[in-house]
Amino acid sequence: MDMLTNSIKGFEDVIVDYIDVDFTLWLSWLLMPLLITFLLPVFILILLYVSALIFYIYKLHRVRLREAYGKDWKIAARNVVAAIWDVHGYILHGYEVVGMEKIPMDEPVLFIYYHGAVPIDLYYFVSKMVLVNSKIVHSVVDRFLLKVPGFSIICHVMKLIPGTIQTCSSILKDGNMLAISPGGVYEAQFGDSYYQLLWKNRLGFAKVAVDAKVKIVPLFTQNLREAFRTVSWGRRFWLRIYAATKFPFAPIYGGFPVKLKTYVGDPISFDDSLTPEEVKDKVALALEELINKYQKKPGSITRALLERIYDPSSSSSYDKTK
Incomplete structure (x- = not known):
């Protein structure tokens, strides 16, 4: 009887040990895609903090660095950070800008762009402008970022x-370049893979263009919504939270290495005969034309990943993407 009891106990120990191990492995494999999906955006946050760290380094050691670079510390630091983001965009997304030659570099320009769940394309675009054209693009952001x-x-x-x-x-x-997304945080949080413009009745950017009498250049980045997305469940709940706080609480997931390509539209010249409302409609139409021309809808993460692997329209080398 003791032998039988010991045999049963030994068998139970073996079963428990192996089942526990196998269950743990199974559970980790089951949850891994979920963990990766929701944790990848954290890497963007980390990169932003790395950028802040570099800026602090240059700020605190600007005298020595100024002697080394012969420039203002902000210019030197900006170029280093721009290089980091540019390489990040190239490696992760094969990022390109198509139509850079359309941008008038010798005059002030107002860029109007579609706002993704994470405006990572703007980070890449601004970086290229710094590195390739030695131009800094001022950008309008939500106050919560400050x-x-x-x-x-x-x-x-x-x-x-x-x-x-x-x-x-x-x-x-003052002769600078400025980027504005009329949809802002609302478009970032509640836009989807159909890429509709969610501008509501916002006319601020149009009033700026009319007052400053500048050209407007529309920008759109292909597959932007496939790189990062906001969760589709609980939309009404997140809308209520946003309406009450104006803070982007809707969870973001993604960080997928999809192909990203920013298309520069034809500049829209200033026309003093147009009202801000007419300017808004004209710019919205131009941006929608870019979206309809270059974005397959609804957007597909799988298709965007395949375009990252093979895209015959892309440049074949890193230098050409610049």
Whole structure:
């Protein structure tokens, strides 16, 4: 009887040990895609903090670095950070800009772009402008970004502002370039793979263009919604939260290495006969034409991943993407 009892106990121990191990492995394999999907956006946050760290390094050691580079510390730091983002975009997304030659580099320009769940394409585009054309593009961001610990120096060096009509117009009148997404955080949080413009009745950017009398250049990045997405469940709940707080609480997932390609539209010249409402409609039409021409709808993560692997229209080398 003791032998039988010991045999049964030994058999139970073996079963429990192997079942526990196998169950743990199975559970880890089951949850791994979920963990990867929701944790990848954290890497973007880490890269932003790395950018802040570099800016602080240059700020604290600007005297020595200025002697080394012969430039203002912000210019030197901006170029280093731009290089990091440019390489990141090339490696992860094969990022390209098509139509850069359309941008008038010798005059102020207002860029109007579609806002993805994460505006990572703007980071890449601004970086290319810094590296290739030695131009810094001022960008309008939501005020909450200024309150994120460690981000104030990024906003300061990279010229990110929670712009009013007056400040944006002043920036352009001073001869600078400025990027605005009329949809803003609302479009980022509640847009989907059909890429509709969610501008509501926002006319601020049009009033800025009319007041500053500048050209408007539309920008659209193919597959942007396939790189990062917001969750589709609980939309009404997240809408209520956003309406009450104006803060982007809807969870973001993704970080998929899809092909990203920014298309530069034809510049829209200033026309003093147009009202802000007419300017808004004209720019929206131009941006929608870019979206309809270059984006297959609804967007597909699988298709965008395949385009990352093989895209015959892409440049064949890193240097050509610049």
